[in-house]
Amino acid sequence: MVAVTVSTRSHPSPYAAFDRAQWRALADGQELPLDAEELARLATLGDRIDLDEVRTVYLPLARLLALQVTASRRLWTAQSEFLGTSTAKVPYVIAVAGSVAVGKSTTARLLQVLLAAQPDTPRVDLVTTDGFLYPNATLEARGQLGRKGFPETYDRRALLRFLADVKSGRGSVSAPLYSHQSYDVVPDRAQVVDGPDVLVLEGLNVLQAGSRADGRVPEVFLSDFFDFSVYVDAGEADVEQWYVERFLALRRTAFQDSGAYFHRFADLTDDEAVGTARGIWAAVNGPNLRHNIAPTRSRARLVLQKAADHSVRRVLLRKL
Ligand SMILES: Nc1ncnc2c1ncn2[C@@H]1O[C@H](COP(=O)(O)OP(=O)(O)OP(=O)(O)O)[C@@H](O)[C@H]1O
Ligand SMILES: CC(C)(CO)[C@@H](O)C(=O)NCCC(=O)O
Numbered sequence: 001m002v003a004v005t006v007s008t009r010s011h012p013s014p015y016a017a018f019d020r021a022q023w024r025a026l027a028d029g030q031e032l033p034l035d036a037e038e039l040a041r042l043a044t045l046g047d048r049i050d051l052d053e054v055r056t057v058y059l060p061l062a063r064l065l066a067l068q069v070t071a072s073r074r075l076w077t078a079q080s081e082f083l084g085t086s087t088a089k090v091p092y093v094i095a096v097a098g099s100v101a102v103g104k105s106t107t108a109r110l111l112q113v114l115l116a117a118q119p120d121t122p123r124v125d126l127v128t129t130d131g132f133l134y135p136n137a138t139l140e141a142r143g144q145l146g147r148k149g150f151p152e153t154y155d156r157r158a159l160l161r162f163l164a165d166v167k168s169g170r171g172s173v174s175a176p177l178y179s180h181q182s183y184d185v186v187p188d189r190a191q192v193v194d195g196p197d198v199l200v201l202e203g204l205n206v207l208q209a210g211s212r213a214d215g216r217v218p219e220v221f222l223s224d225f226f227d228f229s230v231y232v233d234a235g236e237a238d239v240e241q242w243y244v245e246r247f248l249a250l251r252r253t254a255f256q257d258s259g260a261y262f263h264r265f266a267d268l269t270d271d272e273a274v275g276t277a278r279g280i281w282a283a284v285n286g287p288n289l290r291h292n293i294a295p296t297r298s299r300a301r302l303v304l305q306k307a308a309d310h311s312v313r314r315v316l317l318r319k320l
Helices: 020-025 036-042 051-083 104-116 136-141 156-167 236-252 270-299
Strands: 004-007 012-019 092-098 124-128 173-179 184-193 198-202 228-233 302-306 312-318
Touching: 012 020, 020 051, 020 312, 036 051, 036 104, 051 092, 051 104, 051 228, 051 302, 051 312, 092 104, 092 156, 092 270, 104 124, 104 198, 104 228, 124 184, 156 173, 228 270, 236 270
Parallel strands: 092 198, 092 228, 124 198, 228 302
Antiparallel strands: 004 012, 012 312, 173 184, 302 312
16 A cells, blocks of 8 residues: 655655555454453543554554564664674663643553563563653743643653663663652652663654753754654544543543642532633643644654544654
8 A cells, every 4th residue: 555645836845644544454354452441441531542543553563663663672682793892782762742731641551551462571660751851840940830741841861861771781770750640749659671672762852952041052862762652643623632631531530639730620510610621721831832842843753633523533644
């Protein structure tokens, strides 16, 4: 099957586009290594997804990635033999980017499960960049608590160091953790990444180039350490709607916990909750999407374009 090439009259597109049927056909006959129960456990609250969607979208993606891992290992071994250096295995790093509430977490968790079922990649670790946010106390002192998720609210040097350490083949590399419930990084706890076959790194900011305080271009970018990158894309009006729906659902569940940062929103009426969620979107997540996240989409190797019902309607794969 031939993929459609997306192009404008003046610029040939760097992407090949696949509709659902074309993409699904790439993994025809492959077994799905998870059932509906496991899927429900790993899907983000509000993310409507079923096994058919996993088979159509994520299974072919996992197959493509497994193929890339195997090929890159072969290349690595050949180069090491040529140079006479050690052939120690280094983790294959996949970045997953996109807006708040677009479904990055579900995508990243699905890739973890599907890749772990492939023969060459049994050990797959998942790290989210949320843990690299500065603690609320630091953000508050800097007047940045209302900008959480913007590039400057992350410790980008620590994130870069973490990834450089993982990619240099070092074992037992620690990543800090974040709690959505307390809305803050978790002190005194860490996630240890110990030489997996694949590391999936998920976050709003993974494709951002960053800039230094002195305005100079940094010498090393996070993306220098990526082997593959996925951008989860949808229209802003749809993502805002998903954010609002999730906020309403969390109000009935997570916000009820008296220890939750958002507990003060637990007793809002539906109208008040919608107003509050739209307010947070308009002040923080919307501008962040427009100014800092969407502009990085063109750096991704693969784009999943979602429709209003959360289903992926088109897959774009970089051919240039
Ligand atoms: N305030 C909250 N309280 C409790 N859980 C939350 C809260 N906000 C988000 N979550 C949950 O935390 C997980 C990750 O949320 P996160 O905000 O990182 O995802 P996202 O980046 O907004 O969106 P997605 O993963 O859907 O792209 C989700 O399962 C979500 O339902
Ligand atoms: C932690 C992030 C930045 C990313 O996951 C996001 O979920 C967030 O908290 N954004 C700030 C505005 C809000 O509370 O939705």
